[in-house]
Amino acid sequence: MTNDRRVLIHPDLDSLTGSVAARFLTKLIDILDEEDEAHIVLTGGTVGAATQRAIRDSSARDTVDWQRVHFWWGDERFLPAGHADRNDRQAREALLDSLNLPEANIHAFPTSDDVPDIAEAARVYARELAEWTKEGAIAPKFAITFLGVGPDGHVASLFPGRERYRSDPNTVIAVHDAPKPPPERLSLTMSVINSSDRVWMVLAGSDKASALGLALAGASINEVPVAGVQGRKRTVFFVDGAAARDVPEALIASTY
Structure with a gap:
């Protein structure tokens, strides 16, 4: 595993998302x-x-x-199918419905109307992951894992x-007590996230600056979970200028 972390700074949200979209499509073709x-x-x-809209x-x-x-999700709100707050619905509207993509290639977390018990929902998704996992690995070979980062x-x-x-x-894991609504959520574990070849974190806004600065300065994973994220090949923070306020200059990269 490499310890290579880089921060790429963009002047505003539009240039940030446009740049990430272009890099994603180029890298995906290479993969x-x-x-x-x-x-x-x-x-x-x-x-x-x-x-996702910029990619579309x-x-x-x-x-x-x-x-x-194939598309998966890092986490999901345990809500009924089609609920406006579900990440899979948002992704379908922003990107997936515009692609020539087989439905079988969309691996959404179970919904609360399909699997009433959140613990069983976690087991269902774990089984689906296992179906696509090669022997000796803990998860499918995730080429790129996108993550957001909360202010906390x-x-x-x-x-x-x-x-x-x-x-x-x-x-x-099934999360029963998320500090922001809804309290019930499903999430990949840190070990699965860190099994990804590349982790791309895309964040914008001054409210993210403190968390990003603490993560890059070596904060406790328990206090600042993003500090524990580490892709196998590359870990990149794509940020706007406001979120980059506290980034150490030595970690700012001019190129990917």
Whole structure:
């Protein structure tokens, strides 16, 4: 595993999401030149959806063979199918419905009307992950995992002060007491996130600056979960100028 972390700063949200979209499409084409298929983990949130829309609107979008791309999620709100707050609905509207993508390639977390018990929902998603996991691995080979970062430093639905999540042996956890609504959520564990080849964190706004600065300065994972994120090959923070306020200059990269 490499310890290579880089921060790429963009002047505003539009340039941030446009740059990430362009890099994603270019990297995805490269990956598919070498692999039979690519597995991508999506995130929710305002910036996540804006990035997905930028991918959808890119002139390079249809150069990708989407038939060979699988989409997963880092976390999900345990709500009924089609609920406006579910990450999968937001991603479908922002991007997935515009792609030439088989429905079987969309691996959404279970909904509360399909699986009433959140603990069983976690087991269902864990089984689906296992079906796509090669022997000796803990999860599918995620080429790129997108993550947002909360003002408190949380990623996926791994919130501060919940140290047990760091060493949880499962691949998926049920969260019963999220500090922001809704309280019930499903999330990949940190070990699964860190099994990804590349982790791309996309964040914007001054409210994210403190968490980003603390993470890069070596804060406790228990207090600032994003500090524990580390992709196998590369970990990149794509940020706007406001979020980069507290980033050490030595970590700012001019290129990917």
